[in-house]
Each structure stands twice: as C-alpha cells, then as structure tokens.
Amino acid sequence: xxxxxxxTGVAAPMPLVNIDTDMIIPKQFxxxxxxxxxxxxxxDEMRYTQDGQEIPEFVLNQPAYRKAEIIVAGDNFGCGSxxxxxxxxxxxxGIRCVxxxxxxxxxxxxCFKNGxxxxxxxxxxxxxxxxxxxxxxxxxxxxxxxxxxxxxSDGTSFHFEVDAFKKHCLMNGLDDIGLTMEKASAIDSFExxxxxxxxxx
Amino acid sequence: MxxxxxxYDKIWDDHVVHQAEDGTCLLYIDRHLVHEVTSxxxxxxxxxxxxxxxxxxxxxxxxxxxxxxxxDRANAATxxxxxxxxxxxxxxxxxxxxxxxxxxxxxxxxIVHIVGPEQGWTLPGMTVVCGxxxxxxxxxxxxxxxxxxxxxxxxxxxxxxxxxxxxxxxKVEITGSLRPGVTAKDITLSVIGATxxxxxxxxxxxYCGQAIRxxxxxxxxxxxxxxxxxxxxxxxxxxxxxxxxxxxxxxxxPKGAKWEAALxxxxxxxxxxxxxxxxxxxxxxxxIAPVVTWGTSPEDVLPITGTVPAPDSFSGGKxxxxxxxxxxxxLTAGQKLTDIAIDTVFIGSCTNGRIEDLRxxxxxxxxxxxxxxxxxxxxxxxxVRAQAEEEGLAQIFIDAxxxxxxxxxxxxxxxxxxxxxxxxxxxxxxxRNFEGRQGRGxxxxxxxxxxxxxxxxxxxxxxxRELMGETV
Numbered sequence: 001x002x003x004x005x006x007x008t009g010v011a012a013p014m015p016l017v018n019i020d021t022d023m024i025i026p027k028q029f030x031x032x033x034x035x036x037x038x039x040x041x042x043x044d045e046m047r048y049t050q051d052g053q054e055i056p057e058f059v060l061n062q063p064a065y066r067k068a069e070i071i072v073a074g075d076n077f078g079c080g081s082x083x084x085x086x087x088x089x090x091x092x093x094g095i096r097c098v099x100x101x102x103x104x105x106x107x108x109x110x111c112f113k114n115g116x117x118x119x120x121x122x123x124x125x126x127x128x129x130x131x132x133x134x135x136x137x138x139x140x141x142x143x144x145x146x147x148x149x150x151x152x153s154d155g156t157s158f159h160f161e162v163d164a165f166k167k168h169c170l171m172n173g174l175d176d177i178g179l180t181m182e183k184a185s186a187i188d189s190f191e192x193x194x195x196x197x198x199x200x201x
Numbered sequence: 202m203x204x205x206x207x208x209y210d211k212i213w214d215d216h217v218v219h220q221a222e223d224g225t226c227l228l229y230i231d232r233h234l235v236h237e238v239t240s241x242x243x244x245x246x247x248x249x250x251x252x253x254x255x256x257x258x259x260x261x262x263x264x265x266x267x268x269x270x271x272x273d274r275a276n277a278a279t280x281x282x283x284x285x286x287x288x289x290x291x292x293x294x295x296x297x298x299x300x301x302x303x304x305x306x307x308x309x310x311x312i313v314h315i316v317g318p319e320q321g322w323t324l325p326g327m328t329v330v331c332g333x334x335x336x337x338x339x340x341x342x343x344x345x346x347x348x349x350x351x352x353x354x355x356x357x358x359x360x361x362x363x364x365x366x367x368x369x370x371x372k373v374e375i376t377g378s379l380r381p382g383v384t385a386k387d388i389t390l391s392v393i394g395a396t397x398x399x400x401x402x403x404x405x406x407x408y409c410g411q412a413i414r415x416x417x418x419x420x421x422x423x424x425x426x427x428x429x430x431x432x433x434x435x436x437x438x439x440x441x442x443x444x445x446x447x448x449x450x451x452x453x454x455p456k457g458a459k460w461e462a463a464l465x466x467x468x469x470x471x472x473x474x475x476x477x478x479x480x481x482x483x484x485x486x487x488x489i490a491p492v493v494t495w496g497t498s499p500e501d502v503l504p505i506t507g508t509v510p511a512p513d514s515f516s517g518g519k520x521x522x523x524x525x526x527x528x529x530x531x532l533t534a535g536q537k538l539t540d541i542a543i544d545t546v547f548i549g550s551c552t553n554g555r556i557e558d559l560r561x562x563x564x565x566x567x568x569x570x571x572x573x574x575x576x577x578x579x580x581x582x583x584x585v586r587a588q589a590e591e592e593g594l595a596q597i598f599i600d601a602x603x604x605x606x607x608x609x610x611x612x613x614x615x616x617x618x619x620x621x622x623x624x625x626x627x628x629x630x631x632x633r634n635f636e637g638r639q640g641r642g643x644x645x646x647x648x649x650x651x652x653x654x655x656x657x658x659x660x661x662x663x664x665x666r667e668l669m670g671e672t673v
Contacts, residue, residue: 200455
C-alpha cells in the first residue's frame with residue numbers, strides 16, 4: 001500500500017448526496033480477479049453512454065478534472081455494498097482523498113486499506129471546499145494527514161479527526177495483516193480459552 | 202457487579218483478543234463466509250505472502266453472486282467467461298485452502314446469507330463476517346454480523362480476527378403488533394424511511410419490541426438484512442425460543458452436551474435492564490403500512506396509499522437527489538403510487554428468498570395469473586427450492602406464469618444474466634433500488650414478497666390488502 005502524507009491537487013466537485021458503490025463501480029466490473037485496472041470504469045454509468053462514449057458533462061470527463069486526485073462529495077458517500085472494487089477504482093483513476101460530511105462505514109474502512117484518505121468535515125467546510133473544487137486547477141486543495149488539516153485555496157484551514165491507528169498505518173503504508181500476525185500468541189490463547197468457554201463455536 | 206450491558210456489548214466483550222491503548226481492538230471471528238466476487242484477490246494475497254487460512258473449519262464458501270439461475274446452468278456456456286473464471290477461482294481456492302464449500306452442483310448451494318443459517322453455521326452470540334454488506338442478516342440469531350471489504354477478508358483468512366473499534370449502540374423498538382398484510386420487509390423499509398440511509402452510520406442496531414418478537418426467524422433475518430441500508434454495519438435481535446428451535450438439529454449446530462452448554466450461554470444473550478443506548482428509535486407496529494420505494498435510495502419509502510413526492514418537499518442535498526431520482530425512475534410528483542405500471546417482478550434475494558417469503562407470495566398468487574411481461578422466483582437456496590416444490594408452492598408460481606429458477610443472487614444485483622433492460626420497471630423483493638442496480642437504466646421498486654405478488658397480478662403497484670380478502 002502506498003503511503004499517504006500530504007497531497008495538493010485538483011478536487012472534483014460531486015455534490016450529489018448518497019453516491020453509492022453501484023455508482024462508483026457498477027457490478028459488471030466486479031468480475032475481475034485483480035485489484036488493478038478498474039479506473040477506466042470508475043463511475044461508469046455516469047461517465048459513459050451505453051455505447052461507451054464519454055458524457056462530456058460528467059465532471060471527470062471535463063478537461064479540468066481528468067487528473068483530479070481529490071473528490072469533494074455530498075453526504076453519505078460510498079453507501080451500499082462492501083465491494084472494495086470501489087476504492088480500487090478510485091485509486092486506479094488517481095483519487096487519493098475523498099472529502100465529505102459523512103461516509104458509509106464499510107467504504108470508509110476499505111479506503112484506509114488502499115492508501116486513500118477519507119476526510120470527514122462539517123457542512124460549512126464542505127461548502128468552501130466545494131467552491132474551490134468548482135474552480136478546477138485555479139483552486140488547488142491541500143490535504144495534510146500529519147497535521148490533520150485540509151487547506152482551501154484562500155488559505156482557510158480545516159482540522160479533521162482521524163483514528164490514530166489508521167493514521168499510523170496510512171502514513172507508513174503498513175500492511176495490517178503483518179501487524180496482527182505479530183499478535184499470534186494472543187490469538188492462540190484466545191482460541192485455547194474459547195475451546196473451553198464456547199466449545200460449539 | 203458489572204455495569205448493565207447491551208447485547209452488542211456482551212458479544213463484543215466475549216470476542217476481544219487484544220485491546221490497544223487507543224481502544225483499537227482485535228476481535229475474534231467465529232464464522233467467515235466467503236463468495237466468489239469479493240474473495241479472489243484475498244486468496245491471491247495469501248498466496249503471494251505464503252500465508253495459510255488460519256481456521257479453515259470456520260470458513261465457509263459458496264458461489265452465489267455470479268451464477269446463472271436458469272435450469273441449464275450446468276452448461277458452462279450459460280456463463281460469461283469472466284464469471285466462469287471467478288467461480289472456478291473459488292472452486293480452486295476452496296480446495297487449495299481446505300475450507301468448507303458448497304459448489305454450484307450441490308443442492309445446499311444458495312445465497313451465502315441463506316446457506317449459513319440453514320446449515321447451522323450461524324449461531325447466537327457469534328461474530329460472523331463476509332465480504333458482503335448483507336452479512337447483517339445473521340444478526341437475526343443474536344450474532345454480531347457485518348460486511349467487510351476484500352482486504353479484511355484476507356485479514357480474517359490469515360488471522361481469524363479483525364481490527365475493529367467498537368460502534369455505538371442504537372435501539373430500534375417496534376411496539377405492538379403488525380396489521381394484516383404488513384410484513385418484516387415493511388418494518389425494515391419503514392425504519393430506513395424514518396432514519397435515512399445514514400441514520401445508523403457508526404451504530405450497531407438492536408431491534409426489539411413486541412412486533413419483532415412476534416416475527417419468525419425468516420422475518421427477523423429480513424429485518425436485520427437491511428440494517429446496512431440504514432447505514433448500520435450490523436443489526437441484531439436477542440435470541441429466544443424461536444431462535445433455539447430454528448437452530449436445533451441443523452447440520453452444524455451443536456449436539457448433546459455441547460447443545461446444553463450452548464443453550465445455557467445463549468440464554469444470557471440479552472440487553473440488561475438499564476443498559477445505555479446512544480440512540481433510540483421507536484415505531485408503533487400498528488402504524489406501519491405495506492410500503493414501496495419510489496426513488497433510487499432505500500430511504501425513499503412511502504406507504505402504498507401515498508403519492509410520488511415533490512423534490513421541493515425535501516431539504517438540503519436531497520432536493521437535487523430527489524429530482525434526479527424522479528427523472529431516472531420516470532415518475533412525476535403527485536402521481537399515485539398505485540398507478541405505477543410494472544413490467545417485471547422479481548421475488549428472491551438474501552432479503553426475501555426464504556421459504557416463508559415464497560409462501561407469502563404464493564398465498565396471493567394461488568389461482569391467479571400474472572399481468573406483467575415477466576416474473577421470476579429465485580429461491581435463496583437449493584433446499585428452499587426443494588421445500589417449496591414439496592409444499593406445492595412451485596406449481597402455484599408456475600401456474601401463475603412465474604419462471605421457477607435455481608438458487609442465487611440473481612436480479613438483486615444483476616451480475617449474472619438476470620438483468621433489467623433500460624427503462625424496464627421492476628417490483629422487487631430485494632434490498633437496493635440504486636440507479637443501475639438491477640441493470641443499466643432499470644427502475645426498481647422495493648417491497649415485500651406479498652406486495653410483489655400483488656403487483657404481478659394487477660400489473661401495477663398494488664396494496665396487497667385489497668387482494669387479501671379472497672385469499673386469506
């Protein structure tokens with residue numbers, strides 16, 4: 001997993017609320033057995049016509065946002081299915097940070113496993129950042145995980161909360177399976193105790 | 202004397218392997234369910250790092266999302282190449298890693314969330330995970346069950362644990378009894394309608410109250426199944442005599458002395474008097490009507506007696522979202538819901554693909570014919586299908602004009618060939634009405650099996666209570 005420390009980039013505005021994982025990556029692309037290559041189908045049904053032509057109005061098809069690294073989104077981004085293909089598709093497109101007032105739980109967790117930082121900020125901050133996002137390359141946004149701040153183009157800075165353990169893993173690009181395996185003896189003793197307390201399990 | 206605890210608190214406490222200073226916990230997982238779509242990358246990850254499955258005996262795999270449900274599915278040509286590769290990968294991974302497996306050819310194959318309880322893998326007080334958001338279903342047994350992503354699937358395969366922070370407690374109480382024609386699906390949709398799709402974010406919901414206690418296990422699974430549509434990772438219901446009766450004698454349920462020990466433990470699984478809930482929602486059972494969804498979010502719920510709402514009646518970002526929904530759904534504000542014509546009816550899914558669901562639909566369909574272009578029943582498992590055939594339900598569906606399919610997820614998410622065409626309008630017993638969910642441009646209205654059957658007969662959204670006089 002790639003580290004996430006700081007990022008300054010163009011943000012794509014997606015003010016729609018409840019952007020779900022079926023929108024982010026429709027099911028026909030879940031048949032892959034790989035993690036990579038999904039970027040071209042990110043937001044597929046919003047991005048392309050049925051015969052595969054780009055829909056020019058869609059934000060990521062506009063010249064200013066074709067290389068966006070950040071999305072500023074409406075409430076409850078990533079609701080729906082647990083498909084990790086959603087963050088895989090975002091990452092493969094080049095998105096490293098999504099900023100919203102709220103995220104669905106499973107999507108939120110899945111982001112951290114893939115080097116994507118989901119940032120929760122209050123509506124007032126989202127309004128400012130959404131305005132910046134609408135200005136494309138003329139108003140880049142800076143996200144700093146170390147100091148837990150998002151800075152708008154006019155220098156206004158917003159502090160965000162992030163789980164300390166998740167922050168640590170993201171900043172160092174750590175594989176948490178490896179970390180858990182270091183606790184193998186604790187798992188062994190839990191299983192031993194469990195075999196007595198709940199032998200049916 | 203410990204402080205009073207909720208059911209969620211108790212299950213959580215009994216599964217903590219390790220707690221870090223910052224509160225991050227390593228939680229032990231009792232059952233890991235696996236399907237073909239969200240697991241290949243996880244198994245590949247194990248291979249690349251030379252890791253094994255830590256507890257293959259607690260890992261259960263079944264293909265369901267991709268598999269065709271037509272009677273000729275044994276013929277490989279019924280699957281697309283990529284689907285075939287994905288199912289073949291699960292076949293191989295199950296064999297290579299030595300996990301429990303129900304292949305497509307096995308009569309016990311079906312939707313993973315129907316197979317788990319049916320085979321007795323799901324038991325009260327367990328932690329259950331699966332790379333699928335509808336894992337919440339298993340909470341009906343008083344287990345802590347939730348969906349995980351593929352990286353977490355790999356984590357559980359390798360370590361039988363998950364890194365978790367504890368969620369908050371939310372109580373959803375449904376008081377009193379349901380009125381005739383109102384079902385578990387109407388409860389769960391009405392709760393989402395009341396709280397919104399983000400209302401449960403960060404919470405684990407405990408459903409309680411008389412109306413919940415009066416539900417069968419099948420109904421309780423329907424309620425918990427859609428906890429995720431309300432934003433909650435998990436929903437659960439305290440186990441009781443109905444739960445124990447359902448579990449007893451299942452192939453993987455404990456037997457003999459282990460059963461007795463398990464039962465004694467399961468009887469401690471309830472929320473203590475005075476335990477703290479961070480959020481409480483109370484709905485009167487008698488106020489719940491048969492409902493349908495009108496939009497493209499599961500929170501877009503209305504009683505069938507209602508009319509399509511005007512986008513301006515909402516506030517904030519929902520105004521634009523509702524406008525977009527009506528445009529996508531081809532509906533006009535003020536239109537009566539019962540005037541909406543239906544092309545297709547889909548009965549099935551992990552929400553409503555169990556025997557009781559098929560009975561409820563068949564009770565409405567008996568002696569009647571469909572008035573829609575196509576209608577299909579996709580039983581949740583091969584065993585549900587066999588039982589429905591034995592009870593004569595299959596014949597009722599076939600006589601009415603329904604296709605009688607083999608088990609799988611089918612048109613709930615339309616990964617297999619069962620899909621809606623653009624503009625095709627479907628009365629569905631599944632769980633999501635998102636844009637494109639059942640096929641690009643497809644229009645989904647969510648409802649109970651009885652309501653879907655009623656729509657099949659009349660060709661438009663229908664209040665099932667109007668048809669019940671003659672059948673119940």
